[in-house]
């Protein structure tokens with residue numbers, strides 16, 4: 284097994300996530316009016332489910348959320364992933380060939396949770412390889428370069444192709460403007476107006492980031508982790524409630540028909 288994969292699995296199995304990967308307060312969006320996800324706290328059922336898991340301390344399923352990072356070549360996708368997962372920034376461009384992935388372990392409300400982050404190649408010649416890894420993504424991050432309006436205009440096509448190739452049901456969508464450090468305040472403000480319009484059109488949450496300075500990179504991934512975790516736990520809780528209800532109805536039905544125990548198979 285390659286070294287990168289081995290260390291990823293080891294990270295998932297570790298007892299506790301590092302301090303800067305523990306989330307106990309729901310992280311907000313970049314701006315409240317730049318998101319379709321009007322969520323500012325964990326759901327009641329998520330809190331309940333987390334307490335349940337801690338009390339039973341039993342074996343639970345591995346909670347893994349698949350995140351894909353897409354966008355034009357050279358917009359800074361690899362740098363965003365490297366800044367978050369390895370805390371590094373490399374000014375020398377090396378194009379991604381096909382795809383790479385990292386796994387980041389979190390503890391959300393003291394429950395282990397993992398983001399599997401797929402960094403894909405933006406170059407046209409690698410597109411079909413990269414698309415074969417889009418399947419079942421829970422989150423799609425579309426990256427553009429804040430200094431290139433053209434890369435912003437390409438985001439809609441990237442997203443459309445990703446939605447088709449991933450076959451995902453309602454993934455969370457993020458529009459991320461990279462290289463924030465290269466723009467002065469005034470120039471940035473004009474770009475932001477356009478970016479927010481595109482984000483609205485894509486039904487995406489917008490974030491400006493800089494991998495060079497680290498601005499907003501951690502906050503973006505904390506937000507992704509919290510939103511998806513809440514979704515998973517809420518669904519788990521609802522499923523459990525539904526299966527208990529089905530069990531109760533089955534017992535009632537068996538009692539009515541005088542069959543309290545399941546019949547042995549003949």
Ligand SMILES: Nc1nc2c(ncn2[C@@H]2O[C@H](COP(=O)(O)OP(=O)(O)OP(=O)(O)O)[C@@H](O)[C@H]2O)c(=O)[nH]1
Nearest residue numbers: 356357358359360361362374376379405462494495
């Ligand atoms: N100043 C600045 N430069 C950045 C930033 N992020 C990326 N870059 C530079 O932009 C170039 C491209 O970055 P990558 O992350 O390799 O781009 P990519 O989107 O992964 O490109 P492909 O792998 O070809 O799809 C590199 O030279 C980076 O150093 C940033 O936040 N600030």
Ligand SMILES: [Mg+2]
Nearest residue numbers: 360361378379
């Ligand atoms: Mg890359």
